[in-house]
Amino acid sequence: MTEEYKFDNSVELFKRAVEVIPGGIYGSKAPGFVIPGSYPYYFKKGKGCRLWDADGNEYIDYLCGYGSQILGYGYDEVDNAAAEAMRAGDLLNGPQPEMVELAETLTKQIDGMDWAVFAKNGTDTTSLAVSMARVHTGKKKIIMARGAYHGAANWCSTNVFPELDDRKDVLSFTYNNLEELCSLFAKHRGEIAAIILTPYHHPAFGPQIMPAEGFYERVKNLTKAEGALFIMDDIRCNFRLSLAGSHSYFGVEPDLITMGKSIANGQPISVLMGTDNLKSTAGSFFITGTFWMSGVPFTASLITLKIMQEVNLIEHLNRIGGMLKNGIRSAAADAGFKAEITGAAAIPFLTFENDPDLYINQVFCSEMTKRGIYLHPHHNWFISYAHKDEDIEKTLETAREAFKLTAAKLG
Amino acid sequence: MTEEYKFDNSVELFKRAVEVIPGGIYGSKAPGFVIPGSYPYYFKKGKGCRLWDADGNEYIDYLCGYGSQILGYGYDEVDNAAAEAMRAGDLLNGPQPEMVELAETLTKQIDGMDWAVFAKNGTDTTSLAVSMARVHTGKKKIIMARGAYHGAANWCSTNVFPELDDRKDVLSFTYNNLEELCSLFAKHRGEIAAIILTPYHHPAFGPQIMPAEGFYERVKNLTKAEGALFIMDDIRCNFRLSLAGSHSYFGVEPDLITMGKSIANGQPISVLMGTDNLKSTAGSFFITGTFWMSGVPFTASLITLKIMQEVNLIEHLNRIGGMLKNGIRSAAADAGFKAEITGAAAIPFLTFENDPDLYINQVFCSEMTKRGIYLHPHHNWFISYAHKDEDIEKTLETAREAFKLTAAKLG
Structure with a gap:
């Protein structure tokens, strides 16, 4: 024993x-x-x-640090590069060239995504995605799966002051229940800005659920007919299903995707990526945070992405x-x-x-x-x-x- | 030349x-x-x-990296400790002992503050402060100074989808205009959750403005009479006026304060601190982010705080x-x-x-x-x-x- x-x-x-x-x-x-x-x-x-x-x-x-350590803790090749980048000066007055390199690498690597913006928290990117969908479509309502986790902001967390309306435009359906999803789209026709989904369903406290046969095809058709966007929240699954994005694994084509956790093997960085037709909407947003252009996570991410391929x-x-x-x-x-x-x-x-x-x-x-x-x-x-x-x-x-x-x- | x-x-x-x-x-x-x-x-x-x-x-x-580098770029004593902490494993499954040490250090050092919670972005903490004030008071409205910067979330940024009501409960007054402030409190009596202020006013594109004689006394009286909270957003001034918090420099007693930027000489960490009577409200919140308990910034902050005192x-x-x-x-x-x-x-x-x-x-x-x-x-x-x-x-x-x-x- x-x-x-x-x-x-x-x-x-x-x-x-x-x-x-x-x-x-x-x-x-x-x-x-x-x-x-x-x-x-x-x-x-x-x-x-x-x-x-x-x-x-x-x-x-x-x-694995809630998924972040995809190569393992203290991976020397990543940490050595990160330490060197830190000594060169981590947070300067603007971006370092590695930010451009990382956006170039990701747009090449991730299926169907044409641009990238970087933040710190996963929640930063899911919240930005939802706001961009609303601005882009001119509509308000967001559909998510009941019990799905998209972050700790008021619109998606349990920290909701009930009268504050943070969630009044967020609708929920039972994952894989296409009948319920169709009726949400029917009931709120002309009001839906986006549906946000994880690549497959992993609620806390319960078994994980894979998308049913035909689920994504239906989601895509419903959003297309409504003129709504399809946001794939790939923060948790990130790079554990496919190096081209989890949507690639399932053969689906989201309009926006969010990534984080493992993208820099635990260094703090998250990313929102999107298709070309959303680039000008994204460009109209004031996107910023004190530490969002720090150099170390960009360097760590470039090396992590390279190693993932190599090994x-x-x-x-x-x-x-x-x-x-x-x-x-x-x-x-x-x-x-x-x-x-x-x-x-x-x-x-x-x-x-x-x-x-x-x-x-x-x-x-x-x-x-x-x-x-x-x-x-x-x-x-x-x-x-x-x-x-x-x-x-x-x-x-x-x-x-x-x-x-x-x-x-x-x- | x-x-x-x-x-x-x-x-x-x-x-x-x-x-x-x-x-x-x-x-x-x-x-x-x-x-x-x-x-x-x-x-x-x-x-x-x-x-x-x-x-x-x-x-x-x-x-200075928008204020973050308070000791200067690449300060060896901080960077050496950060590099060592990184090699020990930055992001683990839960906090490292340094998180407790930092909360102990800050509650001792910062005037009138009894507890601390840590995040990444400044915006994380200003948004949490506003939500906590709303939950604690059971009221909705937030007062801020026109042109003040409290972050990039929808409630306080320019990224507002007009119909989305993100700012409908945010009221503004001209900094130092006590008449306007008093009439806001009078007009919205019983509805005001908090006032959020920077230690003094630094709008972009204009001269900085110090608080007028008697300004803070009046703010404190107004909030007290309304049962509203006084949030001091000390992210920008942080540790450049006083090591006990900028509110200490001005001799005022906020209920909640936010800090970031310089607290770890550029390492990504922000903090929300508050008084004892708000501790149970804070404890009722689901506060989380993938990278919020990473060890490196806690280590860097402990050393940065020590050096600030020593020098x-x-x-x-x-x-x-x-x-x-x-x-x-x-x-x-x-x-x-x-x-x-x-x-x-x-x-x-x-x-x-x-x-x-x-x-x-x-x-x-x-x-x-x-x-x-x-x-x-x-x-x-x-x-x-x-x-x-x-x-x-x-x-x-x-x-x-x-x-x-x-x-x-x-x-």
């Missing part, structure tokens, strides 16, 4: 934090999202697919993700669990049958985490280039133990 | 940029804000108060800023110009009498920039710790030449 980790330093730091930070840790990283006592709250180091917490516990990590990233992610998926599935079955792994190979998520409040998931994931395999019970996992065969083997060995422990705990 | 700089590489890069980026360069850094042909568009390096553009031209810089920053900025202010003023007078320098010593801005479209300012600033002194004709300037006596002397020598050239050009 593997010995269980202790999290004393995390607990101590959290006690100090609640004194000076509302909630101690906020957002998706809040301890309330995982089982208290079974997870570290603070981290000190990452290298490859390994992560060390504030107590010095070591993990094979399947969250044949997608093939690696699919193979390694497939190993994990099959291994977890059969380990679960061996322990008597009916479990499924949903989503793309590089973005897997585990769910158990008859587990409406995710309790079984929580127990299993915390047994894993306490034994050095960091899995999240409510949020999809991520595979990086740094995950190698031996990491998966070690993970599956621990999984077999954790499934047994979970079965025992549940009686 | 100093030889004039050429900007061929900048022009060449810009030609490439417009192909793949709407407008080529967007936001406040767009070439349209300065005189074409007299300014570089792309930069390659910064060190201390010196900046090098894409053509290799060297400048003594008075924009007695404010004294240096005031002395050097004072030298520049007085020198420019007398050089202008010697050349027959009626010019004034407004704002704090460390945040000066030059304006000429009878220059409604800032044409004289544009000519003067471009003569300076073409001779190696980077000044912005429409945006206030910034002094950093890296500006030394000899830099100011060199600047004033060039200014005397540029004022003469400007006088000659204007006939």
Whole structure:
């Protein structure tokens, strides 16, 4: 039996934090999202697919900085270039040549996209996309899938002051329910500025859902008939399905796409890309932020994109993700669990049958985490280039133990 | 006569940029804000108060990365710590201990503030402050000064889709006009959530304006009587008036303050701080962004704050800023110009009498920039710790030449 980790330093730091930070840790990283006592709250180091917490516990990590570390933590070739760029002066009075190079690289690499603007947060770009769609079409309403995550701005987050109308023009439908989507388009004909979708559906707290046969074709036809735009929010899937954009993987043609997270292997940068006919609308916007033209993330992104191509990233992610998926599935079955792994190979998520409040998931994931395999019970996992065969083997060995422990705990 | 700089590489890069980026360069850094042909568009390096553009031209810089470089570009002690933090793994699955340390340091250092939450953009924090004020008070309306800049979100920027109501609850008054402010409070009694103000007024395209005698006292009384919050947007002035927060310099007590730009000497981080009675409202918000808990900016900020104290920053900025202010003023007078320098010593801005479209300012600033002194004709300037006596002397020598050239050009 593997010995269980202790999290004393995390607990101590959290006690100090609640004194000076509302909630101690906020957002998706809040301890309330995982089982208290079974997870570290603070981290000190990452290298490859390994992560060390504030107590010095070591993990094979399947969250990858919420997807951002697509090559793995502390990838030397990226970090060396970033450190050199930092010493040359990160944030100057205007852009560095690398900003132009990155826009040129992306417009060549990403299917059907003719221009790029850069920001920091994913939310910056989804919010810009929605505003541009409204300005471009002269219409107000935005359609999104119920439970989809597009950021933390008021129009798309839970922070809505009910009377403030931030969401009054945001309509929702159940993902893949074409009947409901068609009736939204019918009911609001002439009012719809855009539909915003992730490449496939990954709600928190539930299994991931692939687009149904014919879904995207219908979406494209509906938006075309309405004169609405199709925004693909590719921030979470970014470069884990295809290096030409996740829309390319599904063979669809959005008008605007947003990317972030993994585009610079964790350096802070996000990007909104669009088609030529939207370029003048985009050019009419005042788009700015103090740190948006800092040089380091552009340099890091150029090198990350180059490495992704060189190492044949997608093939690696699919193979390694497939190993994990099959291994977890059969380990679960061996322990008597009916479990499924949903989503793309590089973005897997585990769910158990008859587990409406995710309790079984929580127990299993915390047994894993306490034994050095960091899995999240409510949020999809991520595979990086740094995950190698031996990491998966070690993970599956621990999984077999954790499934047994979970079965025992549940009686 | 100093030889004039050429900007061929900048022009060449810009030609490439417009192909793949709407407008080529967007936001406040767009070439349209300065005189074409007299300014570089792309930069390659910064060190201390010196900046090098894409053509290799060297400048003594008075924009400091729009204020962010308060210790100067490439400050080794900050950059060394940042590089080391980066190699340990920048963006992990949750916060690093430095996030707690920074919140502890700031709550001790910043007058009257009991908690902190961190984000990336300044706009993230001003938008959060406004939303929190609305949730906390249960009211909708926000008052701001006409022409004040609080970010690039729809509620406060020029990117407003007119029918979308983003600004319908944002009221404006002329800075320092207490009569107008009082009538806004009277007219909208029971509806006002907050007033948001910069420590003093620095509109683009005009002289900076200090708060009038009794202004803040009245603001405080009005908000108190209304049950509204007073938000101090300290992003631009940040640490150039006082290390305890600019509100401390003016002896006022806001409920929420926002900081950014210089807090980590250019590393991307912003912070919203507040008083204890707002902590539970802040704790109820879902506050998140992919890169918001990256470790490098926290490390950089802790060291930047320490150095600011150690080097007695404010004294240096005031002395050097004072030298520049007085020198420019007398050089202008010697050349027959009626010019004034407004704002704090460390945040000066030059304006000429009878220059409604800032044409004289544009000519003067471009003569300076073409001779190696980077000044912005429409945006206030910034002094950093890296500006030394000899830099100011060199600047004033060039200014005397540029004022003469400007006088000659204007006939």
